[in-house]
Amino acid sequence: MVYEPTRRTLLRSGAAIAALSSAPALIGRALAQDADLAPYKAAKIDWQQFKGEQITVAVIPASYFENLITLAPQFKELTGIDVRFEKIPPAQIRQKSVIDLTSKTGTYATHAADPMYFALYAANKWVEPLDTYLADKSLTDADWFKLDDVIPAWRSADSVGGKLYGMPYDGEVTIQVYRKDLFAAKGLKPAETLEQYMSNAAALNAPSDRVWGAALRGVAGAGQNMYIYPSIFREFGGDWMKGGKLTVNGPEAEAALAWYVDLMRKYAPTAAANWNWPDIADAFSQGTVASYIDAHSSASVINNPDKSKVIGKVAYARWPTGPGGKRTTSIWNWGFPINAALPDKKKKATWLFIQWAASAETQARTAHRFAGPAKRSGVNRSSIWRDPDYVKLMNGFGDNFVEATMQSLEQDTDVDWRPRVPQWPAIGDTMATAIQAALSGQATVKAALDDAQKRIEPMMRG
Amino acid sequence: MTTTDIASAPVGGGYDRLLARRERRFASALLAPAFVALTATTTFPLLYLVWTSAHRVDLAMPFTNGYVGLENYAVLLADDRFWSSLLVSLVYTGSTVVLQVVIGLALALLVMDMKRGQGWFRLIAILPVVLSPAVVGMIWRTFMLAPEFGIIDFLAINAGLGSQNWLGEPKLAMLSVIAIHTWQWTPFAFMVLLASLASLPDDIYEAARLDRASAWQRFYRITLPLLRPAIVMVIIMRTMVALTAFAAIFTVTAGGPGTATEILNLYAYRKSFTELSFGYGSALAVALLIVTVLISGVLFALRRAK
Numbered sequence: 001m002v003y004e005p006t007r008r009t010l011l012r013s014g015a016a017i018a019a020l021s022s023a024p025a026l027i028g029r030a031l032a033q034d035a036d037l038a039p040y041k042a043a044k045i046d047w048q049q050f051k052g053e054q055i056t057v058a059v060i061p062a063s064y065f066e067n068l069i070t071l072a073p074q075f076k077e078l079t080g081i082d083v084r085f086e087k088i089p090p091a092q093i094r095q096k097s098v099i100d101l102t103s104k105t106g107t108y109a110t111h112a113a114d115p116m117y118f119a120l121y122a123a124n125k126w127v128e129p130l131d132t133y134l135a136d137k138s139l140t141d142a143d144w145f146k147l148d149d150v151i152p153a154w155r156s157a158d159s160v161g162g163k164l165y166g167m168p169y170d171g172e173v174t175i176q177v178y179r180k181d182l183f184a185a186k187g188l189k190p191a192e193t194l195e196q197y198m199s200n201a202a203a204l205n206a207p208s209d210r211v212w213g214a215a216l217r218g219v220a221g222a223g224q225n226m227y228i229y230p231s232i233f234r235e236f237g238g239d240w241m242k243g244g245k246l247t248v249n250g251p252e253a254e255a256a257l258a259w260y261v262d263l264m265r266k267y268a269p270t271a272a273a274n275w276n277w278p279d280i281a282d283a284f285s286q287g288t289v290a291s292y293i294d295a296h297s298s299a300s301v302i303n304n305p306d307k308s309k310v311i312g313k314v315a316y317a318r319w320p321t322g323p324g325g326k327r328t329t330s331i332w333n334w335g336f337p338i339n340a341a342l343p344d345k346k347k348k349a350t351w352l353f354i355q356w357a358a359s360a361e362t363q364a365r366t367a368h369r370f371a372g373p374a375k376r377s378g379v380n381r382s383s384i385w386r387d388p389d390y391v392k393l394m395n396g397f398g399d400n401f402v403e404a405t406m407q408s409l410e411q412d413t414d415v416d417w418r419p420r421v422p423q424w425p426a427i428g429d430t431m432a433t434a435i436q437a438a439l440s441g442q443a444t445v446k447a448a449l450d451d452a453q454k455r456i457e458p459m460m461r462g
Numbered sequence: 463m464t465t466t467d468i469a470s471a472p473v474g475g476g477y478d479r480l481l482a483r484r485e486r487r488f489a490s491a492l493l494a495p496a497f498v499a500l501t502a503t504t505t506f507p508l509l510y511l512v513w514t515s516a517h518r519v520d521l522a523m524p525f526t527n528g529y530v531g532l533e534n535y536a537v538l539l540a541d542d543r544f545w546s547s548l549l550v551s552l553v554y555t556g557s558t559v560v561l562q563v564v565i566g567l568a569l570a571l572l573v574m575d576m577k578r579g580q581g582w583f584r585l586i587a588i589l590p591v592v593l594s595p596a597v598v599g600m601i602w603r604t605f606m607l608a609p610e611f612g613i614i615d616f617l618a619i620n621a622g623l624g625s626q627n628w629l630g631e632p633k634l635a636m637l638s639v640i641a642i643h644t645w646q647w648t649p650f651a652f653m654v655l656l657a658s659l660a661s662l663p664d665d666i667y668e669a670a671r672l673d674r675a676s677a678w679q680r681f682y683r684i685t686l687p688l689l690r691p692a693i694v695m696v697i698i699m700r701t702m703v704a705l706t707a708f709a710a711i712f713t714v715t716a717g718g719p720g721t722a723t724e725i726l727n728l729y730a731y732r733k734s735f736t737e738l739s740f741g742y743g744s745a746l747a748v749a750l751l752i753v754t755v756l757i758s759g760v761l762f763a764l765r766r767a768k
Contacts, residue, residue, distance in 0.1 A: 120521065123523070123524065218630075220717075220718045220719070220720075269610070270609050270627040271608060273627065274629055274718075421522075423522040425522065425737055426522060426737035433717075436718050436719050436720050439719070440631060440632055440718070440719030440722070441631070441632070442719055442722055458537075459522070
């Protein structure tokens with residue numbers, strides 16, 4: 001089908017995400033009927049070899065997975081494998097999958113996995129390395145699948161000891177988002193350095209006019225404030241594994257956290273200490289925040305015509321550099337692993353599902369070529385990010401969106417952005433608490449970090 | 463027992479004992495299913511919890527798992543965060559229970575003298591109790607306490623206090639969670655105390671009035687002593703619930719900012735399910751169990767000592 005994206009349809013699309021979720025079955029049936037399976041059949045494998053198998057896949061309720069669920073009938077037609085989807089909110093999906101993996105019941109053949117959990121998964125051998133599946137010619141047509149096309153930063157985030165454990169499906173990078181009208185009025189440019197980001201925020205901050213200079217996620221959580229802080233920490237020259245020992249305190253950490261606390265205290269709305277990204281995006285949509293640094297995917301929220309008052313006034317830039325000249329973005333993605341507790345045939349059927357979901361064809365069909373209104377902004381393929389149709393669609397989000405995202409993905413990612421150790425769940429939570437203690441003034445920056453270090457040391461001892 | 467009465471008359475002691483034994487056997491047969499179900503669902507998990515607390519069960523480092531005896535408890539006693547969360551638990555429990563009883567009693571005394579509309583008042587007052595604590599948490603977090611937008615903050619601004627970061631500032635956050643719990647559960651104390659007030663005999667008050675006892679004397683010398691059993695019962699029930707509270711705090715602050723509102727229960731949850739350290743998490747849960755048993759033991763003892 002031919003889809004001609006225009007700015008208006010894109011904007012309308014953002015709004016209709018909710019509407020779509022009510023009617024996926026309908027669209028699904030329509031798609032299944034005229035689905036063209038030829039692009040898949042070009043792969044030199046027998047898609048039907050596990051016909052009749054049933055697998056359950058846990059995902060989060062997000063439009064990028066909804067689109068995939070809508071296309072699931074095509075997968076069924078292609079392979080004869082039944083896929084049942086279970087939607088679990090992001091806050092619970094980690095716990096639910098860990099419980100499933102520890103109890104070895106094999107409830108979820110695969111699930112949308114947090115890349116930070118692969119070290120834990122691999123240490124317990126809960127999931128299988130994917131290399132054997134990728135190398136098996138009866139299961140994978142390497143020339144068709146083109147693993148190298150899957151964004152390298154995300155693949156490395158989902159690897160442990162050089163082995164890929166999860167196949168990236170959708171991801172994001174953190175970038176600067178700013179109001180070009182407010183910036184232009186003051187003659188400001190998007191920040192090149194963290195120092196500049198602070199001075200921009202100072203210049204724009206006017207709480208009496210209900211405009212605050214900046215906002216970053218402040219709410220405690222391994223995926224919230226401990227999602228933003230690691231970038232600052234790395235930019236200030238921090239090294240999680242200093243001398244092979246996990247270290248979260250020290251001068252670099254203190255400087256990084258002090259910058260974060262300073263920015264939040266002086267130039268962010270007071271409530272931002274308890275905000276997650278949707279709160280920031282909402283405030284920005286209402287015109288009360290002049291700039292923020294968060295996931296590029298939040299662009300769909302601030303471009304929602306029903307809610308946003310700032311459409312057409314938004315532009316994007318990469319992370320500002322730290323004192324050492326380094327930019328560090330997040331390397332978040334949802335990856336699909338294979339549950340090791342499954343019987344062999346199911347594992348292979350699961351692999352076919354993962355291969356299908358991560359293939360360039362399915363990625364395109366769930367993104368710019370998706371029939372429904374919601375288009376994905378986190379496709380896993382470098383080739384799609386260069387596809388003029390997709391780029392045109394994405395540029396509807398505002399100036400410099402594609403460029404900032406692509407440059408961040410290619411140049412600003414850092415695999416050691418967060419400490420990739422099996423103890424991450426405990427470390428992430430401890431750090432999140434420490435950061436919030438500093439943000440709220442419960443503890444000084446140094447005391448909070450030293451306390452976190454004291455708590456983390458016994459966690460790392462065997 | 464009617465059965466034994468009839469049987470004992472003509473036959474005598476031997477048959478009587480036989481019947482009694484049969485009845486006991488029959489009774490235990492009837493009791494058995496309930497007993498087994500109860501043991502399986504309460505006692506067994508409890509023992510398993512204690513058993514787990516004597517092990518290292520750390521999902522992040524499965525190779526270190528094994529029996530450790532009392533090590534988790536030794537770590538616990540030296541853990542600052544355990545002590546601070548215990549303190550938060552005690553402050554939270556103490557202040558919410560006192561507030562509930564005082565406000566509940568005051569409301570009950572007021573409403574007792576209402577001639578009309580008492581039924582409506584009771585109906586409205588009971589609403590918070592029937593809400594799920596998680597829902598209460600969400601309502602307070604978003605509608606009531608959000609800076610700039612919340613109702614409480616709006617009132618604070620208009621009262622000249624300025625916009626406050628209710629859930630982002632350690633002391634205010636603690637005050638907020640105490641207020642939320644009190645808001646939700648005071649109606650319970652109110653209802654119980656109102657019911658007991660209504661059952662107090664009028665003649666004592668009449669006699670007191672004839673003796674020209676002042677209103678305060680009547681309250682202090684008559685009402686309070688007569689209400690004592692009800693008050694103690696409310697205190698016991700509310701204390702146990704407050705010590706094991708979870709949902710409302712979890713949704714409002716999740717123990718934050720930092721660890722300012724992290725009650726012991728929340729700490730045990732985080733250790734187990736966020737940090738995946740089940741052995742130590744179980745030890746924390748056992749510690750909470752011990753604290754709860756001790757405190758309710760003291761309260762029950764107080765109740766018995768007249």
